[in-house]
Amino acid sequence: MSVWADLEESLSSCTENPSGELALLTEAVTGLEPERFRLLRLRGDLPELTSQQTDRLAALIQRRRSGIPVQYLVGRADFYGRSFSVREGVLIPRFDTEILIDTALKHLRDGDSILDLCAGSGCIGFTLGAELHLSVTSVEKFDAAFSVLCENRDRICPSARLIQGDVLSDPVDGVYDMILSNPPYIPTSDLSTLSAEVQKEPVTALDGGDDGLDFYRIILRRYAANLRDGGFMLFECGIGQASAIAELFREAGYDAPFTVRDYGGVERVVGAQRSKEIS
Numbered sequence: 449m450s451v452w453a454d455l456e457e458s459l460s461s462c463t464e465n466p467s468g469e470l471a472l473l474t475e476a477v478t479g480l481e482p483e484r485f486r487l488l489r490l491r492g493d494l495p496e497l498t499s500q501q502t503d504r505l506a507a508l509i510q511r512r513r514s515g516i517p518v519q520y521l522v523g524r525a526d527f528y529g530r531s532f533s534v535r536e537g538v539l540i541p542r543f544d545t546e547i548l549i550d551t552a553l554k555h556l557r558d559g560d561s562i563l564d565l566c567a568g569s570g571c572i573g574f575t576l577g578a579e580l581h582l583s584v585t586s587v588e589k590f591d592a593a594f595s596v597l598c599e600n601r602d603r604i605c606p607s608a609r610l611i612q613g614d615v616l617s618d619p620v621d622g623v624y625d626m627i628l629s630n631p632p633y634i635p636t637s638d639l640s641t642l643s644a645e646v647q648k649e650p651v652t653a654l655d656g657g658d659d660g661l662d663f664y665r666i667i668l669r670r671y672a673a674n675l676r677d678g679g680f681m682l683f684e685c686g687i688g689q690a691s692a693i694a695e696l697f698r699e700a701g702y703d704a705p706f707t708v709r710d711y712g713g714v715e716r717v718v719g720a721q722r723s724k725e726i727s
């Protein structure tokens with residue numbers, strides 16, 4: 449077997465996409481872009497690795513095999529066609545969240561203002577701010593995530609305003625056309641059942657309390673005054689949570705909450721439009 453087949457084989461025990469991950473890890477070591485890697489590999493034309501590169505690649509593969517997500521190893525994750533910086537301490541942007549972007553884009557216009565709560569890498573607010581001309585405010589509590597948020601803001605949405613603060617207790621000023629959040633939503637007792645990769649992500653970005661719904665309850669209560677009449681509140685949620693969150697919306701005075709399925713058929717977004725009656 450060639451050295452590349454050996455390396456791919458050693459990744460196959462920890463990922464369903466060993467060839468794609470090998471391309472990403474090779475890029476981190478050699479700078480060779482994944483598309484080019486694939487092409488040269490098909491042609492049997494890949495350049496020889498130096499022994500130093502071979503050692504670095506082997507070390508990365510070893511770390512990958514210990515359960516560290518490939519995105520942390522290469523320092524980036526793709527989301528909605530853009531590359532976001534990530535590292536340990538920040539939730540990795542997920543494909544599941546792209547439906548939240550699609551839903552938000554249906555209700556936004558150039559010039560609107562948005563507030564992204566529990567922003568993490570910033571992928572929600574900054575993607576929207578890069579797709580349209582928006583005034584973006586992103587709130588994140590934790591230092592490690594906040595420093596990643598700053599980096600992504602500078603590259604992807606330089607006009608965004610960042611606030612380091614606790615969504616659950618710090619005041620946020622302003623009235624917005626849309627409030628969005630992908631808050632922590634895993635029930636505490638489920639945390640230990642998550643995959644090794646997800647357990648390498650910050651528990652603070654995952655733990656949504658006893659039933660996983662703590663953040664929805666509090667955000668719906670605390671931010672009512674930060675949403676303009678006619679504005680939209682949109683959340684991502686976990687599998688099986690949408691109807692309970694729709695009920696929380698109704699209790700908070702929103703009359704027509706709606707849900708949107710993601711591309712895997714899961715009810716992934718819950719939202720509602722604010723009407724005048726909500727105080």
Ligand code: GLN
Nearest residue numbers: 630631632633634653654
């Ligand atoms: N989508 C993440 C997962 O499946 C959870 C992210 C969150 O809690 N917001 O692990």
